[in-house]
Amino acid sequence: MKQADNRNHDLPGRSRQVIWHPCTQMSRLEHEPVLAVTRAGGPWLYGENGERWFDGISSWWTCLLGHRHPEVVAALKDQLDRLDHVMLAGFTHAPAVELGERLAALTGGALGHASFASDGASALEIALKQSAHAWRNRGLPGKYRFVCLEGSYHGETLGALGVTQQPLFSESYRLLLREALVVSGPDDRRAACEGHTAEQEALRAAARLEATLSLHAHELAAVVVEPLMQGAGGMVMYHPEFLRRVRELCDRYQVHWIADEIATGCGRTGSFFAVEHAGVWPDLLCLSKGITGGMLPLSVVLASDSVFESFLDPDLGIGRAFLHSHSFTGNPLACRAAVATLKVLERDQVLLANRARAQRIALGLAPLRSLAGISDFRQLGMIWAFEMAAGAQAARAVQAAARRRGLMIRPLGNTVYLMPPFLLDDDLCDWLGQTLCAAVEEALALGAAGQGAGFDVGALRASAVGGTGIAGAVGEERLA
Numbered sequence: 186m187k188q189a190d191n192r193n194h195d196l197p198g199r200s201r202q203v204i205w206h207p208c209t210q211m212s213r214l215e216h217e218p219v220l221a222v223t224r225a226g227g228p229w230l231y232g233e234n235g236e237r238w239f240d241g242i243s244s245w246w247t248c249l250l251g252h253r254h255p256e257v258v259a260a261l262k263d264q265l266d267r268l269d270h271v272m273l274a275g276f277t278h279a280p281a282v283e284l285g286e287r288l289a290a291l292t293g294g295a296l297g298h299a300s301f302a303s304d305g306a307s308a309l310e311i312a313l314k315q316s317a318h319a320w321r322n323r324g325l326p327g328k329y330r331f332v333c334l335e336g337s338y339h340g341e342t343l344g345a346l347g348v349t350q351q352p353l354f355s356e357s358y359r360l361l362l363r364e365a366l367v368v369s370g371p372d373d374r375r376a377a378c379e380g381h382t383a384e385q386e387a388l389r390a391a392a393r394l395e396a397t398l399s400l401h402a403h404e405l406a407a408v409v410v411e412p413l414m415q416g417a418g419g420m421v422m423y424h425p426e427f428l429r430r431v432r433e434l435c436d437r438y439q440v441h442w443i444a445d446e447i448a449t450g451c452g453r454t455g456s457f458f459a460v461e462h463a464g465v466w467p468d469l470l471c472l473s474k475g476i477t478g479g480m481l482p483l484s485v486v487l488a489s490d491s492v493f494e495s496f497l498d499p500d501l502g503i504g505r506a507f508l509h510s511h512s513f514t515g516n517p518l519a520c521r522a523a524v525a526t527l528k529v530l531e532r533d534q535v536l537l538a539n540r541a542r543a544q545r546i547a548l549g550l551a552p553l554r555s556l557a558g559i560s561d562f563r564q565l566g567m568i569w570a571f572e573m574a575a576g577a578q579a580a581r582a583v584q585a586a587a588r589r590r591g592l593m594i595r596p597l598g599n600t601v602y603l604m605p606p607f608l609l610d611d612d613l614c615d616w617l618g619q620t621l622c623a624a625v626e627e628a629l630a631l632g633a634a635g636q637g638a639g640f641d642v643g644a645l646r647a648s649a650v651g652g653t654g655i656a657g658a659v660g661e662e663r664l665a
């Protein structure tokens with residue numbers, strides 16, 4: 186017991202000394218310490234002083250089944266007793282093969298060739314390289330540039346950052362990046378604002394994409410798109426017709442389509458892949474985050490036969506091969522966690538059950554729709570988002586009020602959103618809706634009481650649970 190106490194002693198302070206926290210201005214941690222989490226289970230995170238918080242954004246959108254799902258834990262324990270790790274060049278193992286087979290089957294065979302990496306950004310690196318290399322192998326080395334959408338987020342390694350349109354993350358590295366061509370994508374909010382339908386908005390965006398493709402197709406490898414929703418860009422949702430048009434245009438102009446489903450995949454939008462809403466398949470598809478149920482780092486790039494075959498060489502030429510590798514590519518533990526997660530999703534018909542869960546949560550959140558101070562309330566599968574009209578400070582006031590009620594969220598600027606773990610019973614669904622509504626009402630009341638002075642986040646901070654600062658306010662602009 187004594188040893189455990191020492192281990193957990195002043196974690197926030199010690200962390201500040203030795204850990205360079207992601208997406209954080211470290212100078213702020215003295216006044217706004219991070220929260221120490223000592224254990225987790227289901228949707229709950231537990232703090233060092235016995236507090237517990239509902240993980241309302243699934244720990245950066247990863248833990249689909251909640252924390253420490255017993256079947257994923259059991260599978261991992263079993264795997265630890267069999268095979269911890271072996272390199273995937275020259276070797277293979279059951280978890281990687283079973284995962285590849287399951288994912289290929291989920292695409293109906295359309296994307297049957299899996300490459301593994303450890304995180305979302307690394308998956309993008311693979312997809313970008315595979316696309317440009319495939320064109321090179323087909324005798325078109327001039328096709329190496331990319332198109333992405335305004336406001337896109339694809340990760341923060343240099344290649345991924347080159348197709349990320351978020352100045353907060355990319356501006357400091359501008360000189361290191363290969364710039365992509367940028368097209369303004371569809372946004373249901375703009376459609377509502379300008380009085381046209383979401384489908385018309387999708388068609389307009391497709392026309393803009395076509396204008397770029399028609400001029401640049403000769404130098405383009407791929408169009409990179411987050412299907413149905415641009416997540417870190419502010420939960421920007423759009424009509425699936427855009428994806429059908431992307432497929433058509435990419436075929437017509439001989440450009441690959443890379444679908445980044447790192448945020449929207451694994452059932453988050455209601456179908457396992459978001460592209461299923463549109464009934465089309467990309468040439469390359471990236472998955473990560475939820476694929477292991479959030480338990481271990483893993484990402485996957487799924488490629489079509491056509492992309493894969495362009496790398497084959499009857500003369501065994503190594504130059505045509507995709508040599509990209511990471512030491513831990515296809516780690517057996519991570520692959521086993523992913524297989525276990527897919528089994529739970531399938532056996533328990535989780536996505537089907539999510540329909541009822543989503544309806545119930547939406548019912549609880551319904552009062553938000555009519556609140557002055559809230560705009561653009563929207564939902565996609567198990568994702569809800571809305572804007573705080575008074576701005577990012579108001580969103581942070583909601584965050585603080587939610588936290589005092591035991592709900593952890595992390596707004597994106599003035600966008601407040603929920604992306605909860607899937608496995609919630611009726612009571613938790615109701616609690617989630619009611620708690621967020623109460624937090625918003627409190628924040629709005631506080632803003633009104635401030636009479637134009639803005640939201641007094643400091644007041645909320647002082648009364649925060651456990652007396653610690655608001656971890657979420659640190660690096661509040663970070664996104665996922």
Ligand SMILES: Cc1ncc(COP(=O)(O)O)c(C=O)c1O
Binds near residue numbers: 338339447
């Ligand atoms: C759509 C999308 N792509 C890529 C990434 C990068 O993933 P990672 O943070 O694992 O590198 C993210 C992360 O939020 C994302 O939302």
